[in-house]
Amino acid sequence: MNHMVSDRAPNLDRVFHALAHPARRSILRRLAAGELNLSELAQPLRMTFPAASKHVRVLERARLVRRRVSGRQHRCRLHAAPLQEAVLWTEQFRQQWEGRFQTLDALLEDMKSETRGPSRRR
Amino acid sequence: MNHMVSDRAPNLDRVFHALAHPARRSILRRLAAGELNLSELAQPLRMTFPAASKHVRVLERARLVRRRVSGRQHRCRLHAAPLQEAVLWTEQFRQQWEGRFQTLDALLEDMKSETRGPSRRR
């Protein structure tokens, strides 16, 4: 536990990159509701089928989507786990960012103490 | 409040894209600790100065970093607000994803009720 998420993390690269396109976010959103095959995924996207297929493959590279071939259909299923690493990074970042104000607060607190006399804290 | 984050969101594209490279995550992390100028940011990255400078510009496009020119130095400061939108998207997505199990749970609950007699819930 409390395992630092390194900035050097190829999985993280792939997950964030996967999230960086509206078509892929749309695919993920719809997969959150349940399994869908490629043509179902492609249909509402305003692009050709091969383009949509490529987007799905980007999601697979990020391990966010898994595919199970069933006859001529490729049924896609969401796999949310890798997203957790991304959330973790953001979360750690936020803590670090907010920690900055905490130390600033502590400093101000110390300064106030200084004016009332030397601090007794160790 | 409760404003749906659309999948069609150019800001979101830029923020996620900004996060999708280790050098840029490293820059953000270090900026979380406080203001730094370009050469300070570039120094620990194993690439030439112009390359690092380009990464900072990607972060600026995502509005995650702001620059204030002070003499010959360009002092960079983190601006975390746009990250909030990304967190929000992920959060909504997670809720949708977990909601799926909730409805499954509700269904199973209903099925159990059915065996004990018709449900009285509306």
Add this chain to the structure above:
DNA sequence: AAATTATTAAACCAGGTGGTTGACTTTTTC
């Protein structure tokens, strides 16, 4: 067996990415 459906593959394109090098401008320091 033929037609339809679901999907991949390959070739192509414009434009972006991530990196380099070399030349240049501006500000600070000596």
Add this chain to the structure above:
DNA sequence: GAAAAAGTCAACCACCTGGTTTAATAATTT
């Protein structure tokens, strides 16, 4: 005023992206 420092810009490179079209393959339906 010359040298050093902080950055930019432009050109170049290899490769990736996001899209298209056309052709091919595989499974299902008729």
